Amino acid sequence: MSKHVLxxxxxxxxxxxxxxxxxxxxxxxxxxxxGKKAQDLCQSKRFDFVLTDQNMPNxxxxxxxxxxxxxxxxxxxxxxxxxxxxxxxxxxxxRAAGATGWMVKPFDPSKLLDVTSKVLK
Amino acid sequence: MSLDMEQFHESFFDETAEHLDEMERLLMALDLExxxxxxxxxxxxxxxSIKGGSGIFGFEALGTVTHxxxxxxxxARDGSLALSADLMDLLLKTGDTLRAILDAYRNQQxxxxxxxxxxxxxxxxxxxxxxxxxxxxxxxxxEGYGFFxxxxxxxxxxxxxxxxxxxxxxxxxxxxxGFFEPVEAPAEEGDAFGFFEDETPSSTAVANxxxxxxxxxxxxxxxxxxxxxxxxxxxTKPEPNDPPQAATSGAATAQSGKTASTTPDxxxxxxxxxxxxxxxxxxxxxxxxxxxxxxxxxMVITQSMLQEIGKQVEGATGERLESVLNELERNTRxxxxxxxxxxxxxxxxxxxxxxxxxxxxxxxxxxxVQLVVEGGDTELxxxxxxxxxxxxxxxVRNSVDHGVESPERRREAGKPETGTVTLRAxxxxxxxxxxxxxxxxxxxxxxxxxxAMERGIDVPSNPSDQAVWSLVMEPGFSTADxxxxxxxxxxxxxxxxxxxxxxxGRVDIQSEPGExxxxxxxxxxxxxxxxxxxxxxxxETFIVPLVNILESMAxxxxxxxxxxxxxxxLAVRDQFWPVIPLHRVMDVDEAQAKHPGEGIMVLVxxxxxxxxxxxxxxxxxxxxxxxxxxQNYRRVPGIAGxxxxxxxxxxxxLDTEALADLAKPVEREEAASHE
Numbered sequence: 001m002s003k004h005v006l007x008x009x010x011x012x013x014x015x016x017x018x019x020x021x022x023x024x025x026x027x028x029x030x031x032x033x034x035g036k037k038a039q040d041l042c043q044s045k046r047f048d049f050v051l052t053d054q055n056m057p058n059x060x061x062x063x064x065x066x067x068x069x070x071x072x073x074x075x076x077x078x079x080x081x082x083x084x085x086x087x088x089x090x091x092x093x094x095r096a097a098g099a100t101g102w103m104v105k106p107f108d109p110s111k112l113l114d115v116t117s118k119v120l121k
Numbered sequence: 122m123s124l125d126m127e128q129f130h131e132s133f134f135d136e137t138a139e140h141l142d143e144m145e146r147l148l149m150a151l152d153l154e155x156x157x158x159x160x161x162x163x164x165x166x167x168x169x170s171i172k173g174g175s176g177i178f179g180f181e182a183l184g185t186v187t188h189x190x191x192x193x194x195x196x197a198r199d200g201s202l203a204l205s206a207d208l209m210d211l212l213l214k215t216g217d218t219l220r221a222i223l224d225a226y227r228n229q230q231x232x233x234x235x236x237x238x239x240x241x242x243x244x245x246x247x248x249x250x251x252x253x254x255x256x257x258x259x260x261x262x263x264e265g266y267g268f269f270x271x272x273x274x275x276x277x278x279x280x281x282x283x284x285x286x287x288x289x290x291x292x293x294x295x296x297x298x299g300f301f302e303p304v305e306a307p308a309e310e311g312d313a314f315g316f317f318e319d320e321t322p323s324s325t326a327v328a329n330x331x332x333x334x335x336x337x338x339x340x341x342x343x344x345x346x347x348x349x350x351x352x353x354x355x356x357t358k359p360e361p362n363d364p365p366q367a368a369t370s371g372a373a374t375a376q377s378g379k380t381a382s383t384t385p386d387x388x389x390x391x392x393x394x395x396x397x398x399x400x401x402x403x404x405x406x407x408x409x410x411x412x413x414x415x416x417x418x419x420m421v422i423t424q425s426m427l428q429e430i431g432k433q434v435e436g437a438t439g440e441r442l443e444s445v446l447n448e449l450e451r452n453t454r455x456x457x458x459x460x461x462x463x464x465x466x467x468x469x470x471x472x473x474x475x476x477x478x479x480x481x482x483x484x485x486x487x488x489x490v491q492l493v494v495e496g497g498d499t500e501l502x503x504x505x506x507x508x509x510x511x512x513x514x515x516x517v518r519n520s521v522d523h524g525v526e527s528p529e530r531r532r533e534a535g536k537p538e539t540g541t542v543t544l545r546a547x548x549x550x551x552x553x554x555x556x557x558x559x560x561x562x563x564x565x566x567x568x569x570x571x572x573a574m575e576r577g578i579d580v581p582s583n584p585s586d587q588a589v590w591s592l593v594m595e596p597g598f599s600t601a602d603x604x605x606x607x608x609x610x611x612x613x614x615x616x617x618x619x620x621x622x623x624x625x626g627r628v629d630i631q632s633e634p635g636e637x638x639x640x641x642x643x644x645x646x647x648x649x650x651x652x653x654x655x656x657x658x659x660x661e662t663f664i665v666p667l668v669n670i671l672e673s674m675a676x677x678x679x680x681x682x683x684x685x686x687x688x689x690x691l692a693v694r695d696q697f698w699p700v701i702p703l704h705r706v707m708d709v710d711e712a713q714a715k716h717p718g719e720g721i722m723v724l725v726x727x728x729x730x731x732x733x734x735x736x737x738x739x740x741x742x743x744x745x746x747x748x749x750x751x752q753n754y755r756r757v758p759g760i761a762g763x764x765x766x767x768x769x770x771x772x773x774x775l776d777t778e779a780l781a782d783l784a785k786p787v788e789r790e791e792a793a794s795h796e
Binding site: 010011012013014016017020053055056057080084086091100101102103104105106107108109111115118119 | 126128129130132133135136163166169170172173174175176177178298299300
């Protein structure tokens, strides 16, 4: 059974890119366009890895992470937050929200696969 | 890694264009005195999203400009940068530059780096020029804001941007991602995080290095920012329903109709609207849609043929066949309507640019003009909307430039200083009427006549107002010295009319001195189907587009007079209409109504002229699918296209504009003989 990844980003092109990259590498991928939709998906499904953008309408990535960490089935799921700035403030906030790690945007497919295989190994 | 990134470019371009449109719309609607926090946030997010995507897909110029823009917007939304009309101008201009860059990338060209650099520099200059004042405000507002004004902020961001370059180079242990130590993990199951502990040393090291640079760039500032935002949204809460509607700017009005109908009761309408759009729509190649429309068109024809054959079957089988065929007809019609609806877009797609056009132009001319947009929901064929944009732009510019008077003159005339230009779309049956109405000084009859004479344009003596106004759109009327650099652009009103007529439309003008001028554009809903009246001449059937028909009548005896042997005039309620016998123009020998006064007169109004078309009889009104003659045969004068009738025969669709030209010589004689 291949691992199931959830990508959360409000940009369709980035969702498509992540989806295609990971699918090509043999992962199962589901995409959501904001935190709210992602949270709904997580309530009915268990993903092995959540990759979420930070800045999104409706519900941002950090709120999503906080909410997911409040759900028993997601307490230890790897969640990586996508961010445009790898500043310490962002890292502090990411950590406080309960993220497993961060990945800077822009990223390329190989970086994405690298991170994914690391968290899922 | 062999993933073709290009496959996502189209999607990125589309969403970038949407972000830019959204940004412009929001900027235009922004209340500078009391900006809405949610809207500022949306504007920021638009720039932010473009920046993010352009990095991933390698569109560096977009990233460069949006990066600086994002910095500026970030400070605008946290309140450390004052909003002003000048800043809005700068941001709107930057949006234009971004659009140009996007176009270049779309066309696989290198963007104009000069303009890229100019745009970023202009934004940076703004940032630096605002520095002193914001430093003050930062001090005053204590800890939370001081940071944003600090010069360190700019340099930090540059590092964040430089970061990206490193990523592109693909250094292996670069800090572009990392994993947190389990220190502050919320759950006790630290084990899960410990899993990544072997990763953390490298990233922590980098994090520490970063820390020196951005010691202050911590929760404090952003927390304060979050506070301000929530405070701001709390302030605006009493009126959460559609804040832009409260604003009086044209852009707000432009959108109100649309937003009201889509999300009538949400405060967070922008966010909601965006997500709705994304989840409930798909992008389809327009060619696929056209193919579908073509096939359905063929099916409509086959269905009418079946119906004809069905009529010949008698008895019980015939009755059953008839009821089934009727059902088929109904389904086919609904199928056709549904498929056509796929190509239909709300006309707001064409209208959305005008708040900006009016704003820029009125500023340039020193006029105060408010744009009111109504009926943005009205749907039109996509192709028509695209072709409509240019002529509409010209007419709107014309209204602002020549229609609305200067504030001084308006005051003297006892009008409000701010003029109003109204852009309105209304659907009438199978047609859409787009109106461009100004409350300016109106057209000057004498001046127009004088100028027409000067230019050597034929002017009927004692012409009706209607005839005088239409002179404005005569070729050669507006010439270089008459057209200001603003609305001129080398294109005259005659070109506007030609373009609209090429779309199957026509233009009417109404004007009242001192009250204003209105342009009415009558358009078909689609280019693929025309509502037509079938007319017969001999054994032939022709289709006259319904949009051009005023009325049809059997002339009373004596209503038709003959002039000079061949030319005829039809008298209808004190007006004379030149008669075009269709059988003569189309060379149909076996026509029944060959003599003056026989048959039926169809009163046709084309953009340029009115005339009466003499035919044998009316066959009936119907929707016909237009087949291009040019593509399948060749261009025929007086014919706009062909269609296939229910009995399988071909009917030609008349080009009323071309027929009007045939009527021209007659009209001149009319003018001469009725002086």
